[in-house]
Amino acid sequence: MTETRADEPLLRVRGLAKHFPVRTGFRSRGLVRAVDGLDFDVRPGESLGLVGESGCGKTTTGRMLVRLLEPTAGTIEFAGRDITHAGRRALRPLRQDLQIIFQDPYASLNPRHTVGRIVAMPLQVNGIDPPGGVKQRVQELLELVGLNPEHYNRYPHEFSGGQRQRVGIARALALRPKLIVADEPVSALDVSIQAQVVNLLRDLQRDLGLAFVFIAHDLAVVRHFCHRVAVMYLGRIVELGDRADIYERPQHPYTRALLSAIPDVTTLGPGGRIRLTGDVPTPLDPPSGCRFRTRCWKARDVCATEEPALVPRDGGRQATACHFPESGPVTAPAPAQRAVAADGDETVDPAATAGPDAQEVAR
Amino acid sequence: MSLSPVEGVALAEIESGGDAGAEKGFVGRSPGQLAWARLRRDRTAVVSGAMLLFFVVVALAVPLIEMAYGIGPREQFQNRLDGFGMPLGYAGGVTGEHWFGLEPGLGRDIFIRMVHGLRTSLFIAFAAAVITAAIGIVLGTVAGYLGGWVDAVVNWVTDLTLAMPFLIIALALTPTLALRFYGQREAVPPAFQIGVLVAIFALFGWTSTARLVRGQVIALREREFVEAARAAGAGLGHMLFRQLLPNIWAPILVSFSLAVPAYITSEAALSFIGVGLTDETPSFGRMIYRSLDYLQTDPAYVFFPGVTIFALVFAFNLFGDALRDALDPKSSR
Numbered sequence: 001m002t003e004t005r006a007d008e009p010l011l012r013v014r015g016l017a018k019h020f021p022v023r024t025g026f027r028s029r030g031l032v033r034a035v036d037g038l039d040f041d042v043r044p045g046e047s048l049g050l051v052g053e054s055g056c057g058k059t060t061t062g063r064m065l066v067r068l069l070e071p072t073a074g075t076i077e078f079a080g081r082d083i084t085h086a087g088r089r090a091l092r093p094l095r096q097d098l099q100i101i102f103q104d105p106y107a108s109l110n111p112r113h114t115v116g117r118i119v120a121m122p123l124q125v126n127g128i129d130p131p132g133g134v135k136q137r138v139q140e141l142l143e144l145v146g147l148n149p150e151h152y153n154r155y156p157h158e159f160s161g162g163q164r165q166r167v168g169i170a171r172a173l174a175l176r177p178k179l180i181v182a183d184e185p186v187s188a189l190d191v192s193i194q195a196q197v198v199n200l201l202r203d204l205q206r207d208l209g210l211a212f213v214f215i216a217h218d219l220a221v222v223r224h225f226c227h228r229v230a231v232m233y234l235g236r237i238v239e240l241g242d243r244a245d246i247y248e249r250p251q252h253p254y255t256r257a258l259l260s261a262i263p264d265v266t267t268l269g270p271g272g273r274i275r276l277t278g279d280v281p282t283p284l285d286p287p288s289g290c291r292f293r294t295r296c297w298k299a300r301d302v303c304a305t306e307e308p309a310l311v312p313r314d315g316g317r318q319a320t321a322c323h324f325p326e327s328g329p330v331t332a333p334a335p336a337q338r339a340v341a342a343d344g345d346e347t348v349d350p351a352a353t354a355g356p357d358a359q360e361v362a363r
Numbered sequence: 364m365s366l367s368p369v370e371g372v373a374l375a376e377i378e379s380g381g382d383a384g385a386e387k388g389f390v391g392r393s394p395g396q397l398a399w400a401r402l403r404r405d406r407t408a409v410v411s412g413a414m415l416l417f418f419v420v421v422a423l424a425v426p427l428i429e430m431a432y433g434i435g436p437r438e439q440f441q442n443r444l445d446g447f448g449m450p451l452g453y454a455g456g457v458t459g460e461h462w463f464g465l466e467p468g469l470g471r472d473i474f475i476r477m478v479h480g481l482r483t484s485l486f487i488a489f490a491a492a493v494i495t496a497a498i499g500i501v502l503g504t505v506a507g508y509l510g511g512w513v514d515a516v517v518n519w520v521t522d523l524t525l526a527m528p529f530l531i532i533a534l535a536l537t538p539t540l541a542l543r544f545y546g547q548r549e550a551v552p553p554a555f556q557i558g559v560l561v562a563i564f565a566l567f568g569w570t571s572t573a574r575l576v577r578g579q580v581i582a583l584r585e586r587e588f589v590e591a592a593r594a595a596g597a598g599l600g601h602m603l604f605r606q607l608l609p610n611i612w613a614p615i616l617v618s619f620s621l622a623v624p625a626y627i628t629s630e631a632a633l634s635f636i637g638v639g640l641t642d643e644t645p646s647f648g649r650m651i652y653r654s655l656d657y658l659q660t661d662p663a664y665v666f667f668p669g670v671t672i673f674a675l676v677f678a679f680n681l682f683g684d685a686l687r688d689a690l691d692p693k694s695s696r
Binding site for chain 2: 168
């Protein structure tokens with residue numbers, strides 16, 4: 001996608017890929033192409049949603065962005081500097097601008113440390129002594145995320161899930177970052193708590209001018225939080241655009257299928273939902289051409305031979321990787337379905353069938 | 364003789380839950396404080412802990428006890444033995460002067476020799492346990508955290524060490540070393556013998572701790588709080604000592620408290636077969652070895668050291684189990 005705006009992107013990702021080798025004994029069984037060539041930008045103060053079903057490479061992408069995983073190919077540029085293979089020392093000044101919030105609030109806090117120590121850890125390891133002292137800064141941070149600053153000396157096991165996630169957010173904010181990668185920050189939380197935490201993140205974004213890469217499988221949360229949305233399928237971005245475009249005028253068949261799976265009592269009529277057949281193909285051996293073609297009802301011969309590029313349509317800013325993009329709102333009746341298997345067809349529903357928090361709490 | 368005291372230990376869980384109920388007010392109780400509170404509520408732990416404390420105090424206060432008792436460990440009381448070298452009186456010569464009686468043959472006081480033997484045994488066991496724990500922690504954390512070829516090398520060395528026959532090497536090494544440093548005629552000082560014993564235990568004993576720690580570190584390494592520290596730019600030292608180690612103290616402590624009694628019995632066993640200490644240094648193993656000659660004629664001689672070593676090891680094992688329960692309340696009993 002070409003950058004049309006004048007302002008420089010804060011994060012520029014090109015051709016990012018992560019391949020995991022699979023070995024049994026000494027024999028190599030090939031590569032899992034968890035992420036296979038991503039291009040996207042994040043501008044300062046903007047939040048980009050990464051959505052897709054489990055196993056599509058969202059989390060791997062997030063971990064590569066904060067360099068917890070080493071990318072196999074491609075480049076990550078942050079604030080104009082290439083950090084793709086930067087070492088720990090070279091990363092140090094950038095670490096302060098680039099932080100991560102984790103999915104599981106029960107695993108992301110060290111059970112042996114007090115909340116004060118946990119939030120102070122980024123300051124400590126970077127040798128930062130803020131004016132007024134570490135303790136005062138930590139208490140400011142706790143207050144900022146809606147926790148009682150008096151809880152400084154408490155341990156994580158004394159907090160609820162939502163409070164723990166707030167501690168994780170305070171820790172990510174300790175270094176005053178410019179970009180936060182939020183890896184499913186609310187998926188492990190109760191629905192009522194989800195809203196609180198998402199609203200907290202939104203307030204923080206507005207007040208502190210943070211940019212977010214917001215990884216989620218809950219489309220409703222992403223719609224609430226993100227300015228732009230990237231839809232991933234099997235390690236690739238299939239569609240990238242502004243929130244309104246993605247949600248109201250999706251062009252890629254997969255995006256349409258995803259959106260149609262959101263349970264909505266007002267629009268879901270009979271046949272209003274696109275049911276995808278079959279499973280997601282294995283990333284060990286992804287289909288040739290378009291990766292979605294094995295489940296796509298519009299697939300033609302060209303889809304198997306030629307990989308569609310992620311290109312903007314109609315001169316707009318919405319990019320779609322499809323040979324036969326759709327148009328129009330998603331609420332229109334689904335196009336001719338490729339197959340309606342009698343034996344209980346699989347539906348693709350990263351969004352929700354039984355409530356947004358019910359699925360894949362564990363990674 | 365087992366040198367892997369922790370092999371059978373169910374690994375203590377990493378975090379102890381807050382089932383004890385946090386106090387009201389704004390001072391949190393750490394998992395360690397909660398475990399301490401649980402330990403104090405456990406009657407077995409209190410009793411066995413008090414016994415251990417008693418043994419340790421006795422071992423530390425040996426010079427004082429000797430002064431108060433008024434008899435040295437090498438003093439002989441031949442005048443209290445009969446013509447066959449058997450102690451006069453009942454129960455191996457128990458009197459107000461000689462509390463646990465006298466040794467047949469040499470006529471030395473059993474009580475003061477046992478007190479000295481306790482000190483020797485506890486010193487060897489603690490020294491060996493501390494050294495093995497230190498080696499095991501360092502190798503285990505480094506191997507577990509770094510992985511890759513470091514892990515492979517450490518694992519290989521561990522397997523190699525486990526494959527070495529402990530008893531044969533101990534049997535071969537001890538006299539050879541004594542001969543090498545002191546020759547045929549010179550008397551081997553007790554400190555040297557103790558040092559050799561500790562070194563042999565350290566050489567063979569670190570593997571179980573290293574494996575335990577490595578496993579724990581591998582389980583923790585992928586946890587998100589470790590990744591959070593890495594994302595914040597923490598270095599290796601911070602990762603190992605601030606993030607990982609505080610979370611694996613519990614299993615290390617348990618393995619330590621179970622390793623000490625294992626070394627006590629190992630020392631006794633080695634001294635028994637004549638590898639460890641000589642008769643000059645009072646120790647449980649030597650006493651029991653000597654007492655076997657008099658099993659029928661003077662059963663009291665085997666009784667006192669036997670019961671004491673049993674009580675010592677039993678108290679250590681009970682305490683180790685109680686400690687594990689306190690640190691890991693979720694494990695089923």
